[in-house]
Amino acid sequence: MRDTSEPLLRIEGLRTVFRTHGGEITAVDGVDLSVPRGRTLGIVGESGCGKSVLSLSVMRLVAHPGRIAAGRVLLDGRDLLQVSSAEMRDVRGSQVAMIFQEPMTSLNPVHTVGFQITEAMRAHDTRASAAELRERAIEALNRVRIPAPDRRFDEYPHQLSGGMRQRVMIAMALSCKPKLLIADEPTTALDVTVQAQILDLLRDLQAETGMSIILITHDLGVVAEMADEVAVMYAGRVVERAEAGAIFGDPMHPYTLGLLGSVPRLDEERETLLAIEGSVPPPFALPKGCRFHPRCPFAAPECRSEQPPLREIVPGHSAACLRAPVEAFVA
Structure with missing residues (x-):
């Protein structure tokens, strides 16, 4: 009998690369995630951080010249990266389904x-x-x-x-x-009223069917409303992971802090919003050490040379920062 306490989906060490004239570039680099049954995992980050490539990797829809170079994608303990193409076609739709970004082109x-x-x-x-x-x-x-x-x-x-x-x-x-629904930017280009209706619909359908959801978005408001757990991605890696309340109430990575600071809030008066300087580095020009350090206001010399692992700072809350938690250097 299946153990229902086990996550429905477990991603282990997933690495997806693309072959270019200048060599291989890594779009998803060693990602570890899990999605519990009947719950919603929000994956958030700026454009270019690897969110959509991660979702396509789970579905095994990465187009040439891309390929999944390493890792496992376990659905109910079955590694989807090891099944045949015919078996994977049966999995798509019946067990894992996906809503793509732009319905008019889909x-x-x-x-x-x-x-x-x-x-x-x-x-x-x-x-x-x-x-x-x-x-x-x-x-x-x-x-x-x-x-x-x-x-x-x-x-x-x-x-x-x-x-x-x-x-x-x-x-x-x-x-x-399906047991798992992957929603890639499901409310992009929709006005706020229709966006709210779509999110309400997804929530109601989840309660009705018991399916799990991976919600991929750059909109923190959508994440706050929908997600039980949140993974923050930057330059192909997960840099912070925790329950949604912990991410919004006690962020432990400078990138997460910057994302939250750039969103206007009704309970605070600000003349200007915070901004994260620069942009996500392209995968063919990733900096050494911490990939966020060129944009990080708290970067120390060791951040330029050491690549921080994703480590548990407090129970259930992990961050890939040498100086985490944020309180240690914000004060």
């Missing part, structure tokens, strides 16, 4: 949304009739609160609003009742 413009949802269902249930698949697809559209789902079934993506297209993507992802 949906095929020449097929109706109903056709695309039933296509995903047909891949995992070849015995179902067309009428059965249509009924199940309309039920899926109704579940994600699309009005008049029987009419929307026959419409094309361009006939729907951005929020409706995102709901279609969620319906498609959940059509085969």
